Amino acid sequence: MQEYIKPIYACDDHIDMAIDDFLVENETFPVLSKAEEGTCSYCKKAAAYALNKSE
Numbered sequence: 001m002q003e004y005i006k007p008i009y010a011c012d013d014h015i016d017m018a019i020d021d022f023l024v025e026n027e028t029f030p031v032l033s034k035a036e037e038g039t040c041s042y043c044k045k046a047a048a049y050a051l052n053k054s055e
């Protein structure tokens, strides 16, 4: 069974912060994709990117 990891959402202002946090937490670089939905994890703006863990 694979552990489900919730993607991190980030707006244009917080993408750098999101990548840093992702690196600390997962010790690997995230796979960035354009977010179609969701709000930034750091502010209340609409998310521009979703950070997912690569396989």
Ligand SMILES: [Zn+2]
Pocket: 010, 011, 012, 013, 014, 040, 041, 042, 043, 044, 045
């Ligand atoms: Zn933000």
